Amino acid sequence: MNLPPLRQMTDPVAEVIPLPHPVPPVLAVGAFLKNTLCLASGDKAFISRDVGNLETVEAVRAFDACAEHLLSMAGDLPVALAHDLHPDFHSTRWAEAFATGMGVDVVPVQHHHAHVAAVMGEYGLQEPVLGLALDGFGLGPDNESWGGELLLVGPHGYQRLGHLATLAQPGGDRAAREPWRMGAAALFALGRGDEIAARWPAMHGADVIARMLQQNVNCPRTSSCGRLFDAACGLLDVKPVARFEGEAPIELEKLVTRPTVDEHGYRLQDGELDLLPLLDRLLGMDPADGANLFHGTLTAAITHWVNEAVAATGIRRVVLSGGCFLNRVLTNGLVDGLEERGIEPLRAMRLKPGDSAVSLGQAWAVEMSIAG
Numbered sequence: 001m002n003l004p005p006l007r008q009m010t011d012p013v014a015e016v017i018p019l020p021h022p023v024p025p026v027l028a029v030g031a032f033l034k035n036t037l038c039l040a041s042g043d044k045a046f047i048s049r050d051v052g053n054l055e056t057v058e059a060v061r062a063f064d065a066c067a068e069h070l071l072s073m074a075g076d077l078p079v080a081l082a083h084d085l086h087p088d089f090h091s092t093r094w095a096e097a098f099a100t101g102m103g104v105d106v107v108p109v110q111h112h113h114a115h116v117a118a119v120m121g122e123y124g125l126q127e128p129v130l131g132l133a134l135d136g137f138g139l140g141p142d143n144e145s146w147g148g149e150l151l152l153v154g155p156h157g158y159q160r161l162g163h164l165a166t167l168a169q170p171g172g173d174r175a176a177r178e179p180w181r182m183g184a185a186a187l188f189a190l191g192r193g194d195e196i197a198a199r200w201p202a203m204h205g206a207d208v209i210a211r212m213l214q215q216n217v218n219c220p221r222t223s224s225c226g227r228l229f230d231a232a233c234g235l236l237d238v239k240p241v242a243r244f245e246g247e248a249p250i251e252l253e254k255l256v257t258r259p260t261v262d263e264h265g266y267r268l269q270d271g272e273l274d275l276l277p278l279l280d281r282l283l284g285m286d287p288a289d290g291a292n293l294f295h296g297t298l299t300a301a302i303t304h305w306v307n308e309a310v311a312a313t314g315i316r317r318v319v320l321s322g323g324c325f326l327n328r329v330l331t332n333g334l335v336d337g338l339e340e341r342g343i344e345p346l347r348a349m350r351l352k353p354g355d356s357a358v359s360l361g362q363a364w365a366v367e368m369s370i371a372g
Contacts, residue, residue, distance in 0.1 A: 012065065013049075014036070017044065017121060017360060019044060019124060024041070025078040026082060029067065029092075030084075030091055030356075030359035033053045035054050036051070036360075037066050040366075041074055050356045063091065077104055080107050081095040082107045083106065083109070084109065084358070085140075110138065111133075112146055113151065114362045115138075116158070117153060119346055128154030128155075129315060130161070130306065130310065130315050130317065131153045131318070132319065132321065134149075134226075134321075137224055148225040150309055164228060165274035167186060169221070170209045176226070176245040177242050178241050179239060182233075182234050183199075183200075193214055225322070231279055232279065233252050234248075236287045255287055256295050259296030259333060260296045265297040273301055275301060296333070299330055299333035303333075316343050318343055
């Protein structure tokens with residue numbers, strides 16, 4: 001292998017996951033946020049430290065150094081490089097350039113497929129499982145914004161069984177740090193767009209957001225569970241403007257004391273889970289009461305959703321993956337609800353459920369396809 005000189009650095013490997021059988025070397029280059037890389041080779045998967053978000057020079061340099069280190073560990077060219085579907089990530093461009101230069105296969109792996117496969121890799125599973133992948137964003141195969149996905153995952157890839165009903169994201173990615181915008185999107189979806197400016201009078205440009213929604217300008221739709229949390233936060237006035245993505249849902253979770261359930265707070269049809277009735281209930285509620293109702297109803301709705309998929313497929317193992325499972329109220333409620341129905345929930349053990357595990361999932365998805 002004619003590789004560039006290895007940069008001097010401490011061992012970047014942060015975690016070693018045992019695999020159930022020897023596998024050919026596959027290098028996976030991870031997600032955009034909380035990026036890690038993974039080398040699956042022999043009977044182990046070597047996962048790098050989190051180099052950060054691939055939007056800074058420092059993170060990109062650390063990524064390149066980790067890639068070189070893991071390639072040197074492989075001892076030979078990997079049989080494949082795995083990367084995210086998104087074409088503009090540094091990790092994607094790096095993988096495609098390396099694969100082209102070295103004549104190695106390059107395999108794109110959808111983000112939420114990788115989330116589910118990461119937990120499968122931890123358990124050494126190859127037989128099909130159901131997978132709940134709930135997070136902020138991952139690119140779908142048709143350039144859609146995914147993030148609330150119910151999948152069937154196995155050796156031959158994945159099937160999208162269902163998703164959360166989509167909401168508009170006024171201003172695109174900016175909505176992730178301004179949850180009031182997702183609240184405005186929910187209000188618009190409820191047919192009350194003319195109330196947006198009056199409801200958020202302190203937000204500069206609220207009237208503009210209302211017109212953007214009305215004219216469908218820069219309002220891409222998303223099935224993201226993270227943005228659903230943001231919509232709830234916006235409607236309840238919990239951190240309407242956040243310092244970082246996920247801050248508002250963290251604050252919302254802190255308000256939970258005793259989750260409550262509105263049995264009429266959701267609709268399920270043809271695999272699509274719609275929580276708009278729940279968002280309607282949150283209007284005018286006390287934030288603590290709203291936090292209890294939102295968490296309890298969301299948990300009950302997802303439990304019902306999964307139970308329907310189990311009945312349709314006969315598969316009784318369900319992977320819980322994605323950054324929304326850092327929320328303990330949601331996670332513990334789902335685990336209890338699924339186990340009460342005889343369904344086995346599988347959670348990340350040594351890795352976190354968020355994007356730092358995606359590289360393992362990319363590698364394991366490719367290894368499953370090779371073995372399958």
